[in-house]
Amino acid sequence: MKPVFPFTAIVGQDEMRDALVIxxxxxxxxxxxxxxxxxxxxxxxxxxxxxxxxxMAAVAGCAYNCDPADAGALCDACRQAEQRITRRIPVPxxxxxxxxxEDRVVGALNLERALADGAKIFEPGLLARAHRGFLYxxxxxxxxxxxVDLLLDVAASGxxxxxxxxxxxxxxxxxxxxxxxxxxxGELRPQLLDRxxxxxxxxxxxxIARRVEVVRRRDAFDRDPAAFCEAYAPAEAALRGRILxxxxxxxxxxxxxxxxxxxxxICVALGTDGLRGELTLLRAARAWAAYEGEAAVSMAHLRxxxxxxxxxxxxxxxxxxxxxxxRVARAVxxxxxx
Amino acid sequence: MSPFDSGGxxxxxxxxxxxxxxxxxAVDPTLTGIRVLGWSGPDRDRWLRGVTGLRPGAAIRKxxxxxxxxxxLGGLDLTATLAAGxxxxxxxxxxxxxxxxxxxxxxxRLSAAIAAQLAAAIDGASGITLIALDEGxxxxxxxxxxxLDRLAFTVKIGAADxxxxxxxxxxxxxxxxxxxxxxxxxxxxRLCALAAMMGVRSVRAEIFALRAARAAAAWRGADSIEEADxxxxxRLVLVPRATQxxxxxxxxxxxxxxxxxxxxxEGETQEQTLEDKIAEATAAVLPEKLLEALxxxxxxxxxxxxxxxxxxxxxAERGRPAGxxxxxxxxxxxxxxxxxxxxxxxxQRLRRAGxxxxxxxxxxxxxxxxxxxxxxxxxxxxxxxxxxxxSGSSAVNRLAEAKGAILLLLADCYVQRDEVxxxxxxxxxxxxxxxxxxxxxxxxxxxxxxxxGGPTPLAAxxxxxxxxxxxxxxxxxxxxxxxxTDGGANIGQDGKAGRAAAGRDALAAAKACGAQNLPALVVDxxxxxxxxxxxxxxxxxxxxxxxxxADAARLSRAVQANGGSHGRAAA
Numbered sequence: 037m038k039p040v041f042p043f044t045a046i047v048g049q050d051e052m053r054d055a056l057v058i059x060x061x062x063x064x065x066x067x068x069x070x071x072x073x074x075x076x077x078x079x080x081x082x083x084x085x086x087x088x089x090x091x092m093a094a095v096a097g098c099a100y101n102c103d104p105a106d107a108g109a110l111c112d113a114c115r116q117a118e119q120r121i122t123r124r125i126p127v128p129x130x131x132x133x134x135x136x137x138e139d140r141v142v143g144a145l146n147l148e149r150a151l152a153d154g155a156k157i158f159e160p161g162l163l164a165r166a167h168r169g170f171l172y173x174x175x176x177x178x179x180x181x182x183x184v185d186l187l188l189d190v191a192a193s194g195x196x197x198x199x200x201x202x203x204x205x206x207x208x209x210x211x212x213x214x215x216x217x218x219x220x221x222g223e224l225r226p227q228l229l230d231r232x233x234x235x236x237x238x239x240x241x242x243x244i245a246r247r248v249e250v251v252r253r254r255d256a257f258d259r260d261p262a263a264f265c266e267a268y269a270p271a272e273a274a275l276r277g278r279i280l281x282x283x284x285x286x287x288x289x290x291x292x293x294x295x296x297x298x299x300x301x302i303c304v305a306l307g308t309d310g311l312r313g314e315l316t317l318l319r320a321a322r323a324w325a326a327y328e329g330e331a332a333v334s335m336a337h338l339r340x341x342x343x344x345x346x347x348x349x350x351x352x353x354x355x356x357x358x359x360x361x362x363r364v365a366r367a368v369x370x371x372x373x374x
Numbered sequence: 375m376s377p378f379d380s381g382g383x384x385x386x387x388x389x390x391x392x393x394x395x396x397x398x399x400a401v402d403p404t405l406t407g408i409r410v411l412g413w414s415g416p417d418r419d420r421w422l423r424g425v426t427g428l429r430p431g432a433a434i435r436k437x438x439x440x441x442x443x444x445x446x447l448g449g450l451d452l453t454a455t456l457a458a459g460x461x462x463x464x465x466x467x468x469x470x471x472x473x474x475x476x477x478x479x480x481x482x483r484l485s486a487a488i489a490a491q492l493a494a495a496i497d498g499a500s501g502i503t504l505i506a507l508d509e510g511x512x513x514x515x516x517x518x519x520x521x522l523d524r525l526a527f528t529v530k531i532g533a534a535d536x537x538x539x540x541x542x543x544x545x546x547x548x549x550x551x552x553x554x555x556x557x558x559x560x561x562x563x564r565l566c567a568l569a570a571m572m573g574v575r576s577v578r579a580e581i582f583a584l585r586a587a588r589a590a591a592a593w594r595g596a597d598s599i600e601e602a603d604x605x606x607x608x609r610l611v612l613v614p615r616a617t618q619x620x621x622x623x624x625x626x627x628x629x630x631x632x633x634x635x636x637x638x639x640e641g642e643t644q645e646q647t648l649e650d651k652i653a654e655a656t657a658a659v660l661p662e663k664l665l666e667a668l669x670x671x672x673x674x675x676x677x678x679x680x681x682x683x684x685x686x687x688x689x690a691e692r693g694r695p696a697g698x699x700x701x702x703x704x705x706x707x708x709x710x711x712x713x714x715x716x717x718x719x720x721x722q723r724l725r726r727a728g729x730x731x732x733x734x735x736x737x738x739x740x741x742x743x744x745x746x747x748x749x750x751x752x753x754x755x756x757x758x759x760x761x762x763x764x765s766g767s768s769a770v771n772r773l774a775e776a777k778g779a780i781l782l783l784l785a786d787c788y789v790q791r792d793e794v795x796x797x798x799x800x801x802x803x804x805x806x807x808x809x810x811x812x813x814x815x816x817x818x819x820x821x822x823x824x825x826x827g828g829p830t831p832l833a834a835x836x837x838x839x840x841x842x843x844x845x846x847x848x849x850x851x852x853x854x855x856x857x858x859t860d861g862g863a864n865i866g867q868d869g870k871a872g873r874a875a876a877g878r879d880a881l882a883a884a885k886a887c888g889a890q891n892l893p894a895l896v897v898d899x900x901x902x903x904x905x906x907x908x909x910x911x912x913x914x915x916x917x918x919x920x921x922x923x924a925d926a927a928r929l930s931r932a933v934q935a936n937g938g939s940h941g942r943a944a945a
Contacts, residue, residue, distance in 0.1 A: 074523045075576025079497055133494050135487020137443055137708075145711050174493070175520060177812075178486055202712050221519075223812050240575045247566040248559075251580045255557055258404065258585070 039261040043084035044271035046077055047250045048241055054324075055234045055344050056085045057275075059212050061282045062323035065233030065316060066191060067213030069176070069224075069348060072238030077250070078216040082172050086129040088276055092168060096121040099160045100167045100207050101128065111207045128169030130162050130211075134178055141186060142198055158203055163196045166211040176215030177224045184228050187213070191231045230309075233316045234341075235348035282326040289322045290332045298335065298371065302342055305367045308349040317345040335372065342368050389540075392529040394590075395610050396425035397540060399503055399527070401548045402589040403473075405582060406496055407504030407525040409481070409517065409614075414509070418531050424539040425505070426475050432503075433474030435467050439483045446491055468492075473501040481517040482510030489518035496524050526582040528614035551592040561587060561599045568608050573618035583611040701747035713746035755851045757793040757810055758783065761839040763859035763899065764800040765830035773826045776858045776899050780821060783856065784814050793851070795842060796820050799835030801828035802869055806838065810846060829871060832863035833879035836914075840887050847892075854893050855916070860900035861907035877906065884913035895919060 055068045070078050094101040095114050102114040104122045143161030190196050196209040241247050257264040303313045320341040325333045343364050399405050412418050426434050448466030510516050565583045587607035591599045698710035718740045725739040760780055784794060794817050796808035808820040843853035863876035894916035898907040903920045911918035
C-alpha cells in the first residue's frame with residue numbers, strides 16, 4: 037500500500053487536528069466541517085487520520101464491513117449467516133466527489149448480474165463503503181442538492197434505505213462525515229450544517245517559517261516516504277494509543293451539574309437553535325476530557341470545545357457577515373467569567 | 375527566454391518558458407500538470423507534440439469537457455455486454471491515461487463535478503500528467519479552482535515557442551538524477567519568502583515550486599539547486615498564482631529578509647536583481663485588470679475564480695429522476711434497467727425460439743431496441759443580475775432605498791439558493807462589482823461599498839448586464855435582470871456626454887435585451903414615475919416597478935413572480 041503522509045507530521049492546524057481526533061474518539065458527534073482555503077492540508081489530514089486509527093474487525097466478505105461484535109447493527113446477510121469469519125481491515129475513508137451520481141452514492145442494481153443472468157443483486161454504493169469509517173466530501177458547499185438530501189437522511193438515521201429499481205432494502209451506514217469547503221464560494225444548507233458536530237476554520241499559514249516547515253516535510257516525504265513514515269512511527273503509535281485509551285475511557289467520563297448548566301448558559305447566550313448545540317458541546321467536551329485522560333469534564337474542556345461545537349449553529353442572517361467565531365468568542369468571554 | 379545564461383558544465387540549449395515547463399513536467403511527473411493559455415492553432419499543436427514527445431511510449435488521451443462519469447471512471451459497457459452475453463467492462467479514461475498524458479480540451483468549460491473527479495485522481499497519485507488547454511477569455515472564464523490549485527504550471531503559448539525539443543533520453547537521464555539532488559534548507563525558505571511576497575495562498579504552490587526547482591537542477595545536470603533554478607520555478611509556478619505586486623507597500627506578515635540574510639551565500643545586489651526580475655515577470659503575467667484593481671486599492675487579496683459555477687452546467691443526465699423513455703445508449707445517457715427488462719419481457723418466448731437451449735437458458739434476451747434511458751429533471755439554477763444606477767442624480771434620489779430593496783431581494787435569493795451578481799454604472803461606464811456568487815455576505819459588502827455620484831451611463835449599464843446574462847445563460851443558468859435606475863441617462867454608449875444620444879443608446883440597449891428574451895425587471899428609482907424608464911421597460915419587455923409606490927417588500931414579490939414563472943410571460 038502506498039504510504040500516507042503521517043498525521044503527526046502535519047504542521048500546525050491544531051484546531052483541525054484536534055477536531056478530527058475527537059470525531060474519531062466519539063463517532064456520535066457525526067462529523068467535522070472544515071472551512072478554509074485550498075492548500076491548507078485538509079485532504080492530507082483526513083487521509084492521515086484514517087492511517088493513524090487501528091484496524092477494525094469486520095465480517096469477512098460483508099459488503100458493509102459489519103462489526104462482528106455488535107450483533108444489533110448487523111446487515112441482513114450477516115445476521116442470517118451461520119458463522120461469521122472475522123478479519124481486520126483498515127478504517128475506510130471514502131471520497132464522495134462532487135457530481136457523483138445518485139447510483140454511485142446510494143448503490144444500485146448490479147447491471148452486470150441483471151443483464152447477464154437476470155439476477156436482482158444490489159451493488160453497494162459509497163455510503164455502504166463508508167460504514168464505520170469516514171465519508172469525506174471536499175467542497176461540500178458545492179454539492180448538488182439532491183445528493184445533499186440523500187446524505188441528510190442517511191447521516192441522521194445511520195441507515196441507507198434503498199427503494200428503487202424494484203429493490204427494497206436497507207443497510208447500516210454509520211459514518212463520520214467530514215466536509216471541507218471555502219465559504220466564499222457558496223453557502224451550505226443549514227440542515228446540512230447542522231449535521232456536522234464540529235466546525236473548524238483553517239487558515240493558510242502566513243508565517244514564512246511555518247510554510248517552510250510544511251514544504252520541507254512534504255519534500256522529505258516525497259523523496260523517501262518509507263523513511264519519513266518510519267521517523268514519525270513512534271509519534272503515530274503514541275497518538276493511536278491515546279485515541280484507543282480515550283475511547284475506552286469515554287463512557288466513564290462524568291459531567292458535573294455545574295458544567296451542564298454552564299453549557300446551557302452559553303447556548304442561550306448565543307441563541308443557538310434547538311438542543312443539538314448543547315448535546316454536541318457536551319459530547320465534544322467529554323471526548324476531549326477522555327483524550328486528556330481526565331475522569332470528569334472540567335470548565336477548561338468545555339471552554340475549549342465551545343467554538344468548534346457552536347460556531348456553525350448560530351441563528352444567522354444570511355447577509356450578516358460578521359464572523360460567527362467572533363460572536364462565539366465574545367459569548368465565551370462573558371459566560372466563562374470566573 | 376530562459377534565464378540560464380551561465381548554467382552548469384553541460385549547458386543544454388535554451389528553451390522557452392512554455393517548453394521548459396513541459397520539460398520539467400516530463401522530468402518529474404509529480405508536478406502533475408500544466409495549464410496552457412492560448413487558443414488552438416499551430417503553435418499550440420506544435421507545443422503539445424513536443425511535450426508528449428518527451429516521454430515516448432506514454433499514453434496520450436484526450437478528454438472532452440462533456441465526458442460522462444462512466445467514461446471517466448470506467449464501468450460496464452452495456453452494448454458490448456449484451457452482444458457478448460457476458461460482462462464487458464470499459465476502462466475509464468483516467469485509468470487509460472495512467473502514467474501518461476491526459477489532455478483536457480476547453481478546460482475553462484470544465485464543470486466542478488468533473489474537476490473534483492480529476493482532483494481526486496490526482497490526489498490518489500495516479501501518475502497522470504494533466505495538460506489543461508485553457509481558451510478562456512479573462513478571469514470570468516477559468517477552469518475550476520480546485521483543479522488549478524493542483525496544476526504546477528501556467529504558461530502562455532506564443533509564436534516564439536518554436537523550440538528544438540530535447541531528446542527523450544536526456545529527459546530520462548534527468549529523471550534518474552532527480553532524487554540525488556540535495557535540497558538545502560534555504561531553498562525552501564527562499565521559495566516560501568517569494569510566495570509570501572506575491573501573496574500566494576495555497577501551500578501547494580511552494581511544494582510545486584520546490585519540485586520544479588529540483589527538476590530544473592536535474593535537467594542542468596547539477597547536484598544542487600541554484601539561484602537560476604529558483605528563479606525559473608518562481609516564474610513558472612509562483613508568478614501565475616500571484617495576487618499582489620511583490621513591491622506592494624504592505625509588507626508581508628513576516629519579512630523574508632532575515633531568513634535570507636543569514637543563509638544566502640550570494641551578495642545582496644544579486645538578491646535584488648532576482649527579486650526585480652520576478653517583479654517584472656509578475657507584471658507581465660498578471661491580468662491587466664487585476665493590476666489596476668491592485669493599484670487602485672489594496673483590494674481583494676486573492677482572485678476568486680470560477681466560484682459558484684459549480685454543478686451549474688448540467689444536462690438532463692443529472693438531477694431528480696423523471697421517468698424513462700426508449701432511447702439509444704450514448705456516453706451521456708443512463709440506462710433504466712427495469713424499464714429495459716420490462717420492454718424485453720414480452721418478446722422472450724419469440725426470441726428464444728431461434729436460439730440453442732443452452733444459450734438461452736436462464737437469460738433474459740435484451741436487444742438494443744429495448745433500451746430505455748432514464749430521464750432527469752433538473753431545476754435550472756437562477757442567477758439574479760442586479761444593475762444599479764449609482765449616478766449623482768440617483769444618489770440624490772434614492773440610492774439608499776434602492777440598496778435596501780436589493781438587500782431584501784438578496785435575502786430572497788438566499789432562500790431560493792439563487793446566485794447573484796452586481797453591476798454598478800456611474801461615471802464613464804459599468805463595473806462588475808460582484809461576479810456571480812452564492813455568497814451573499816459578499817454581495818452585501820459589495821453593495822455597502824457602492825459609492826454614488828457622477829453622470830449616468832445607462833446604456834453601458836444595460837449592456838454590461840446583458841453581456842453577463844448571455845454568458846450565464848450559456849453556462850446553463852437562468853438569468854434574471856434587475857435594473858434599478860432613475861432614467862437620467864446622460865452618457866452615451868461612446869462615453870460622451872449628451873442627454874439625447876444617451877437616451878437613444880439606452881433604448882437601443884434595452885431593445886437588444888428584449889430581443890434576447892430575458893426575464894427582466896426595471897425599477898424606477900426617481901421620485902416621480904419617469905416616462906422614459908417605463909419606455910425602457912417596454913423595450914426590454916420587462917416588468918416596470920416604480921419605487922415610490924413600491925415598498926421594498928413589494929419589489930421582492932415582483933422579482934419572485936418574474937423569476938418563478940421563468941419567462942417573459944409574467945412581464
